[in-house]
Amino acid sequence: MNIIISGLIMGSMLALLGIGFSLIFGVARIVNIAHTAFYMLAAYFIYQLSIKLGLNPILGMLIAVTTVTLLGLLVYKFLIDPIREHEGAVLIATIALAMVFQEGVLLSFTGDYLTVDFLIDGFFTIGGVKVFYQQLLTFGMVLLAMAVLWFLLMKTKLGLAIRSMAEDREIANLMGMNESRLAMITLGISVALAGFTGAVLAPLTVLNPYMWMEPLIMMMAVVVLGGLGSIKGSVVAAFILGFAEAAVVFLIPQGAFLKGSVALTIMILVLLMRPEGLFGIVFEEER
Amino acid sequence: MDLAILYVKKFYKIIRGEVLVLPSRISVGLFFLVLIGLPLITRDPYIIRIIILTSIFAILAASWDLLSGFTGQMNFGHALFFGVGAYASALLNVHAHIPPWGSVPLGALAAVMAGLIVGIPCLRLKHTYLALTTLAFPIILLGIIFALPDWTGGELGISGLTRFTSSLLGNYYLHIITMLVLCTIMWKITDSNTGLIFHAIREDELAVKTAGINTTRYKLLAFCLSGFFAGIAGGLYAHYMRIAGPSTLEVSMSFTVVIWAIFGGAATIYGPVAAVFILFPLLEFVRFWPEYRTLIFAFIVLFTLLYMPEGLIPWVRDKIEKECPRCKIRNVSTRKTCRICTAGLD
Numbered sequence: 001m002n003i004i005i006s007g008l009i010m011g012s013m014l015a016l017l018g019i020g021f022s023l024i025f026g027v028a029r030i031v032n033i034a035h036t037a038f039y040m041l042a043a044y045f046i047y048q049l050s051i052k053l054g055l056n057p058i059l060g061m062l063i064a065v066t067t068v069t070l071l072g073l074l075v076y077k078f079l080i081d082p083i084r085e086h087e088g089a090v091l092i093a094t095i096a097l098a099m100v101f102q103e104g105v106l107l108s109f110t111g112d113y114l115t116v117d118f119l120i121d122g123f124f125t126i127g128g129v130k131v132f133y134q135q136l137l138t139f140g141m142v143l144l145a146m147a148v149l150w151f152l153l154m155k156t157k158l159g160l161a162i163r164s165m166a167e168d169r170e171i172a173n174l175m176g177m178n179e180s181r182l183a184m185i186t187l188g189i190s191v192a193l194a195g196f197t198g199a200v201l202a203p204l205t206v207l208n209p210y211m212w213m214e215p216l217i218m219m220m221a222v223v224v225l226g227g228l229g230s231i232k233g234s235v236v237a238a239f240i241l242g243f244a245e246a247a248v249v250f251l252i253p254q255g256a257f258l259k260g261s262v263a264l265t266i267m268i269l270v271l272l273m274r275p276e277g278l279f280g281i282v283f284e285e286e287r
Numbered sequence: 288m289d290l291a292i293l294y295v296k297k298f299y300k301i302i303r304g305e306v307l308v309l310p311s312r313i314s315v316g317l318f319f320l321v322l323i324g325l326p327l328i329t330r331d332p333y334i335i336r337i338i339i340l341t342s343i344f345a346i347l348a349a350s351w352d353l354l355s356g357f358t359g360q361m362n363f364g365h366a367l368f369f370g371v372g373a374y375a376s377a378l379l380n381v382h383a384h385i386p387p388w389g390s391v392p393l394g395a396l397a398a399v400m401a402g403l404i405v406g407i408p409c410l411r412l413k414h415t416y417l418a419l420t421t422l423a424f425p426i427i428l429l430g431i432i433f434a435l436p437d438w439t440g441g442e443l444g445i446s447g448l449t450r451f452t453s454s455l456l457g458n459y460y461l462h463i464i465t466m467l468v469l470c471t472i473m474w475k476i477t478d479s480n481t482g483l484i485f486h487a488i489r490e491d492e493l494a495v496k497t498a499g500i501n502t503t504r505y506k507l508l509a510f511c512l513s514g515f516f517a518g519i520a521g522g523l524y525a526h527y528m529r530i531a532g533p534s535t536l537e538v539s540m541s542f543t544v545v546i547w548a549i550f551g552g553a554a555t556i557y558g559p560v561a562a563v564f565i566l567f568p569l570l571e572f573v574r575f576w577p578e579y580r581t582l583i584f585a586f587i588v589l590f591t592l593l594y595m596p597e598g599l600i601p602w603v604r605d606k607i608e609k610e611c612p613r614c615k616i617r618n619v620s621t622r623k624t625c626r627i628c629t630a631g632l633d
Contacts, residue, residue, distance in 0.1 A: 093593075
């Protein structure tokens with residue numbers, strides 16, 4: 001039971017992060033290492049707003065997600081956009097950015113472990129395992145976010161533009177889509193998703209300035225396992241890896257050390273059989 | 288005697304005609320001379336220590352460049368080779384009592400094996416898939432190390448390694464000369480036919496395949512070579528610090544290597560070496576301000592890239608040297624005509 005609960009929570013977090021990461025990769029070919037750093041920032045903003053300033057937590061979440069999104073757009077405009085053609089440069093610019101965020105948080109909040117209060121208290125028991133209402137709420141919020149995103153991508157014009165840009169940039173460009181503006185919008189969506197994940201997960205995790213590292217690796221594993229640019233793949237892979245981690249932690253002694261190893265080994269084994277991931281599509285080689 | 292004079296004359300002619308005409312060659316020569324002559328100026332143990340660490344990391348950054356810069360196989364898990372080299376030579380040294388002269392090369396061979404183990408499955412993957420998959424390997428190994436604390440010391444690592452020599456100068460020259468020799472070898476490799484094929488694989492793998500070259504074999508060769516040099520760096524690091532700890536395998540280690548190499552200019556070998564020699568001591572000297580170290584590092588990298596996305600060293604080189612439009616020979620940018628074919632430069 002424990003496995004199911006923590007697998008679901010872990011999986012949903014990874015799914016949201018993975019979707020955001022693969023969106024921006026698909027549209028703009030940006031490997032955004034700082035993606036999970038935005039997730040961390042949002043969690044810290046909520047801590048600051050709701051605990052230190054005593055704002056209503058829900059209002060705090062809204063403000064945090066908006067601020068993080070704006071920050072993401074600013075960063076894109078001033079740091080990423082000027083060096084877009086140089087893939088390597090973009091890559092290490094995002095790494096450096098993540099380090100800047102990490103150090104900024106370290107300086108302003110110190111490296112102590114912090115916690116955010118639950119939005120709703122209380123729990124019920126199933127099969128002898130405590131399930132907090134907060135966990136249910138988080139899971140529900142994640143499902144809601146995925147539904148909204150699905151609607152956005154599949155049913156609106158913007159979604160159509162994003163999908164076609166991800167499929168073939170040149171043709172999409174020829175059809176009159178503004179590549180740079182679309183990339184900016186997508187980055188906004190993707191950062192907002194990261195911020196949202198941070199917001200709904202903050203009460204369930206412990207905040208510290210290095211909390212972006214671990215989800216970063218798992219998120220990349222999810223994205224690769226599911227197939228880059230495939231949203232369905234990201235969701236499926238997220239739950240596979242989430243459950244695998246939870247199972248290792250609860251079933252194997254010393255498992256906490258091995259959880260990352262097992263999940264990543266699963267990823268590598270799958271990639272050996274299907275180099276393009278579970279739901280990835282083989283594109284013609286770009287030259 | 289005449290022969291000796293002849294050789295001296297020839298040497299002088301080469302120096303004057305080929306080295307002194309280009310600022311980049313002069314700076315490489317000066318770099319060698321300054322490093323070798325440094326103990327004449329100062330024997331401060333702190334400075335010597337920093338230079339030794341810098342040169343170890345220079346080998347590491349150059350080896351990343353050999354693999355990822357040249358063949359374009361983005362390796363995000365370069366810490367794997369470093370860590371395998373460090374742990375293998377530490378295990379051999381502590382448990383089997385093999386002296387450092389033997390354990391470092393054996394550790395490097397272990398890193399070559401790691402290169403093969405990573406390379407064979409990963410070569411089916413391309414671009415970003417490859418980058419993100421290689422990132423996983425050091426973390427898997429790290430998990431195994433934490434799960435077997437009896438063997439590997441867990442979080443504390445393996446300590447109590449023997450050093451090469453106990454003398455300050457001996458250590459200094461050993462590391463400096465190893466670094467200079469290895470980096471020259473790497474530079475020579477990239478300058479050879481093999482290097483040309485590596486280059487071509489990055490530019491257009493399909494075209495190289497069409498030319499009848501087995502690209503998989505060359506990519507695997509790049510993995511092994513890079514693993515070998517990184518493994519030597521790892522072994523040297525473990526023996527110098529007298530400890531092989533989990534920090535050698537961390538994600539931040541892999542990322543730092545990538546930052547160094549791309550900051551200095553990928554696919555040049557001298558770029559990453561120069562970048563390490565600029566960034567690493569710089570970070571050490573802002574130690575009086577410890578909270579801001581990483582922040583300063585990140586900002587320097589961000590702003591340098593904003594203005595020089597190709598990397599620092601190629602940018603500088605383009606400023607001080609011009610390529611002759613007719614014979615493709617490099618010239619100082621102060622010259623009006625090419626030094627070989629006298630064509631006008633612009």
